Amino acid sequence: MTDILNAESMSTAEIRVARAALQMQEDVISFVRRMAQGRCDLARDEQRRRVDGTPASGISVSDIANVFGQEHGGGSSRPPRETNISAEHVLIVELEKLCQEISFGDLRTLDDQSLENVVQQLSRFEISQSLERKALFASIDALTAQLVKRYKDDGVNVDSLLAD
Numbered sequence: 783m784t785d786i787l788n789a790e791s792m793s794t795a796e797i798r799v800a801r802a803a804l805q806m807q808e809d810v811i812s813f814v815r816r817m818a819q820g821r822c823d824l825a826r827d828e829q830r831r832r833v834d835g836t837p838a839s840g841i842s843v844s845d846i847a848n849v850f851g852q853e854h855g856g857g858s859s860r861p862p863r864e865t866n867i868s869a870e871h872v873l874i875v876e877l878e879k880l881c882q883e884i885s886f887g888d889l890r891t892l893d894d895q896s897l898e899n900v901v902q903q904l905s906r907f908e909i910s911q912s913l914e915r916k917a918l919f920a921s922i923d924a925l926t927a928q929l930v931k932r933y934k935d936d937g938v939n940v941d942s943l944l945a946d
Contacts, residue, residue, distance in 0.1 A: 824889065885900070
C-alpha cells in the first residue's frame with residue numbers, strides 16, 4: 783500500500799497514479815468479497831432449507847436469484863467503477879481453491895457440520911477481504927484529501943483536473 787505519510791512529498795501526478803492503483807486493488811477485493819459473500823449466502827440458504835424441511839434438489843438459477851436478490855444493507859456510497867478482473871487473479875484463485883477445499887460445490891450433499899464449516903470458512907474469507915478493503919479506503923481517502931488540499935491551496939487548474 784502507498785505510504786500516505788509520504789503523500790505530501792509526492793507530485794500531484796504521482797498521487798493520482800497511486801490513488802488509481804489503490805482503487806484498482808479495491809475493485810478486485812470488492813469483487814472477490816462479493817463473490818465470497820454470495821457463496822456464503824447460498825450455504826446459509828441451504829442451512830435454512832434444511833431447517834424448513836424443504837426437499838433437496840440441485841441449486842437452480844432461481845435459487846441463486848432469490849439469494850442474491852435479498853437486501854443485505856446499503857453498500858458503499860462510492861460510485862461504481864467498471865471492473866474487469868481476470869479469473870487468474872490471485873484472490874479469485876484463492877477463493878476458488880478455498881471453495882474446492884471445503885466442498886462448496888457439494889452444498890446439498892454435505893452433512894450439517896461440513897455445511898457449517900463452509901459458512902464459517904467463507905465468512906472468514908469475506909471478513910478478511912472487508913478489512914483489507916477498509917484499509918484501502920483509508921489510503922484512497924487520504925490521497926484524495928491531499929489532492930483536494932492541493933487544489934484548494936494552489937487553485938484549481940481545469941486542464942489538470944481533466945487529465946484524470
